[in-house]
Amino acid sequence: MENVVKTYRVQQRGKSIIGVVKSFFTKNYKEINAVNNLSLTINKGELVGYIGVNGAGKSTTIKMLVGILAPTKGKISVLGKDPHKHRREIAKRIGVVFGQRSQLIWDLPPIDTFDLFSKIYEIPKEEYRSRLKYLVEHMGIEDIVHVPVRKLSLGQRMCCEIVASLLHNPEILFLDEPTIGLDIFNKEKVRNFIKKLNEELGTTVILTSHDLSDIENLCRRIIIIDKGSIIFDGTLEDLKTKYGTKSTIKIELIEKSKPVNFDCNDIKVEIDYNNNFLYIRYSKRMYRTTDLINLVIQNLDGIKDISIIDNNLEDIVKEIYLNKHRRD
Numbered sequence: 001m002e003n004v005v006k007t008y009r010v011q012q013r014g015k016s017i018i019g020v021v022k023s024f025f026t027k028n029y030k031e032i033n034a035v036n037n038l039s040l041t042i043n044k045g046e047l048v049g050y051i052g053v054n055g056a057g058k059s060t061t062i063k064m065l066v067g068i069l070a071p072t073k074g075k076i077s078v079l080g081k082d083p084h085k086h087r088r089e090i091a092k093r094i095g096v097v098f099g100q101r102s103q104l105i106w107d108l109p110p111i112d113t114f115d116l117f118s119k120i121y122e123i124p125k126e127e128y129r130s131r132l133k134y135l136v137e138h139m140g141i142e143d144i145v146h147v148p149v150r151k152l153s154l155g156q157r158m159c160c161e162i163v164a165s166l167l168h169n170p171e172i173l174f175l176d177e178p179t180i181g182l183d184i185f186n187k188e189k190v191r192n193f194i195k196k197l198n199e200e201l202g203t204t205v206i207l208t209s210h211d212l213s214d215i216e217n218l219c220r221r222i223i224i225i226d227k228g229s230i231i232f233d234g235t236l237e238d239l240k241t242k243y244g245t246k247s248t249i250k251i252e253l254i255e256k257s258k259p260v261n262f263d264c265n266d267i268k269v270e271i272d273y274n275n276n277f278l279y280i281r282y283s284k285r286m287y288r289t290t291d292l293i294n295l296v297i298q299n300l301d302g303i304k305d306i307s308i309i310d311n312n313l314e315d316i317v318k319e320i321y322l323n324k325h326r327r328d
């Protein structure tokens with residue numbers, strides 16, 4: 001993607017009843033840039049996490065990459081082609097799963113959708129048979145492919161959705177919220193499958209998810225967008241080094257009481273009590289963990305255990321957004 005902009009025209013409605021009535025006669029439009037001058041290159045075989053808050057522009061980006069939407073400005077090339085102009089051709093080489101929208105036929109078993117897709121994609125019979133076997137076995141859906149889709153659980157359906165999107169052996173797989181609403185076991189199943197697919201078959205995967213543990217578990221590269229523009233592009237390690245500057249010392253106390261002897265008035269840390277746990281949140285740029293632990297040991301009675309909790313991806317991303325919006 002090169003300097004891509006996607007502008008939507010949104011009708012402005014009045015807030016009062018009179019305003020609403022007026023807007024039936026005179027239409028006012030506002031333009032919003034859902035994607036704003038975005039440039040991005042993703043290489044073959046990468047597994048990329050594309051994240052951002054609601055309305056950041058993730059789905060709009062994916063829709064442009066798969067050719068559903070044309071950019072307002074800028075250039076997009078997917079597998080060497082303009083995805084909007086060569087939509088049919090590109091569709092044969094990519095797989096798409098929108099977690100909130102199903103491509104399976106509701107009243108029929110998944111196997112019927114799979115068979116239909118094999119015809120649409122003109123997959124040779126033998127190739128289809130062996131591919132289906134590989135996907136069904138690796139996704140562990142042997143028992144459900146003959147059960148009508150309407151009788152399947154959300155997790156079972158998602159596993160079938162992913163298999164359906166991979167039958168034609170796509171070079172790129174776009175996954176938009178593939179684990180939405182899934183329990184921890186199904187989440188893990190879907191994640192393991194995506195990992196395997198990327199590692200064994202070299203499929204390029206672009207994943208959007210609000211569940212940042214998906215991203216943390218799967219993606220080597222993370223792209224964060226806000227208001228249609230990229231605010232971070234790098235590895236998880238880069239992200240943690242650059243922004244993961246906060247850490248927490250968790251102290252378990254013998255008794256459930258507020259420690260009275262712990263005096264750290266001069267030190268800028270946040271302290272929280274919860275039952276017999278004391279949490280000390282601090283900036284790694286300002287203090288060394290060992291210095292703070294020494295201080296705790298010297299000043300605090302009744303310590304049962306001490307551990308360190310580093311910020312997870314969710315905390316880090318929250319911090320990036322809060323800092324950015326404070327500056328804006």
Ligand SMILES: Nc1ncnc2c1ncn2[C@@H]1O[C@H](COP(=O)(O)OP(=O)(O)OP(=O)(O)O)[C@@H](O)[C@H]1O
Nearest residue numbers: 008009010034052053054055056057058059060061
């Ligand atoms: N068809 C549309 N017409 C007008 N505005 C739209 C349309 N689709 C999206 N938008 C707006 O564009 C912006 C980006 O939306 P988009 O769906 O790409 O965000 P997102 O990051 O995928 O959000 P979410 O996490 O909530 O799915 C939002 O302000 C949204 O309201």
